[in-house]
Amino acid sequence: MDTIANSQSIDAPAGLTEVEPTAATATIRAPRAHARGPFGRAWDRxxxxxxxxxxxxxCGLLVLTAVAAPLLAPYHYAATDYQQQLVGFGADGHPLGTDQLGRDILSRTLYGxxxxxxxxxxxxxxxxxLALLIGLTAGYRGGRVEQGLMAFTDIMYAFPSYLFAIVMVAVLGRSIFALVIAIGIAGWVTQSRLVRxxxxxxxxxxxxxxxxxxGASAPTIAVRYILPNALGPMLVTSSFAIPAAIAAEAGLGLLGLGVQPPTPSWGGMISEGTRYLLAAPHMLVAPAAFFALAMLAFTWVGDGIRDAFDPRGDQR
Incomplete structure (x- = not known):
């Protein structure tokens, strides 16, 4: 009898110990599920x-392809073969054909x-x-500094971005460096307002x-405490600015203001392809297809980043 009583007295608490840790674990794990930062929750969405x-x-594959373009391209982008001008798809040694100078279109598309x-x-x-420098300074300092910087921003905002880029390319010359500076200067205004x-x-x-x-200094507060918490919206705007810059580069190439030939540019290749549209339509297909693929991929990534940082995403 004593043995049975002792076993009952031991079994009863054992049943309780199986329930209590489960409830405690649930109460402990709940905060951990919500302890992830905004970037972790954004990545989950x-x-x-x-x-x-x-x-x-x-987009990652496109970046890797661009990096490895010298290894993947079967020819140099400026190599000419006057014996095979305007050959179509599937030509011997030229899977995407050649242009009017006998240059391999696949190689030029990869370099483009x-x-x-x-x-x-x-x-x-x-x-x-530029946006971080001007936006952080204006937003944190305030007063006359903010008024002066925002007045300068409003003046820059009054210029059409494409027209300003055309002027900058005309001044700086037709090169990759000039395009970077021109498109960058034409595109910082909206982002600086968001940063501010x-x-x-x-x-x-x-x-x-x-x-x-x-007692933290103003630069320390701006860089250590304010900037990290403003990165979410900046990632969203940057993700949409990249395809816009790709389109701007191609647009300048269409106008003949892209990189200096023979350096390939999708805009320049599309412009050349339109002139030979009836005789050699393959010249237009490859650069236009790659351009459309890059634009769609980067735009959809921007849409995903925007939705990921949407504060209403946790309620969906």
Whole structure:
């Protein structure tokens, strides 16, 4: 009897110990699920967007292709073969044909991808640096500094961006460096306004006031406490600015203001293809197809990043 009583007295608490850790674990794990930062939650939402995730993979492949263009291209982009001018698809040694000078279109398209991405990423980096410098300074300092910088921003905003880029290319010359500077200067205005608005909101928060009360300098507060919390909206605008820069580079090439020949540019190749549209339509197909693929991929990635940083995403 004593043995049975002892076993019952031991079994009852054992049943309780199996239930209590489960409830405690649930109460402990719940905060951990919400303890991820905004970038972690944004990445989770981005991964659930299949179109954006596939587009990100395509963008990565395009970047790798541009980097490896000298290895992947069967010929140099300026190599000419006057014995095989305007040959079509599937020609011997030229799977995408040749142009009016006998240059391999596949090689020129791959190098054109390299030109487009160098200009796009370089211009966006330059524009982002200008936007951060002006937006952070104006938003944090306020007063006359803000009024002067925003007046300068409004003046720049009054110029049409494409017209300003054309003027800059005409002044600086037709080169990749000139295109980066021209497109970057033409595209920083909208981003600087966004940075200023973010800074004006964030600088009033408690942790910034605490850093200011602890004696932190203005540059330290701006770079360490304000800038990281303003990166989300900046990533969204940058993701849309990259395809816009690709389109701007191609548009300048169509106008004959792209990179200096014989350096290939998708805009220049499309412009040449339109002149030979009836005699050699293959000249237009390859650069136009790659241009459309890059534009769609980077635009869909931008859509995914925008939705990922949408604060209403956690409620979906």
């Amino acid at each position: 981005f991964r659930r967007n299949r179109l954006a995730l596939i587009s990100l993979i395509v 991808l390299r030109t487009a991405l160098i200009v796009a990423f370089g211009a966006e980096l330059f524009a982002l640096l 608005a973010q800074v004006m909101t964030i600088k009033e928060r408690e942790y910034v006031e605490a850093a200011r009360a602890s």
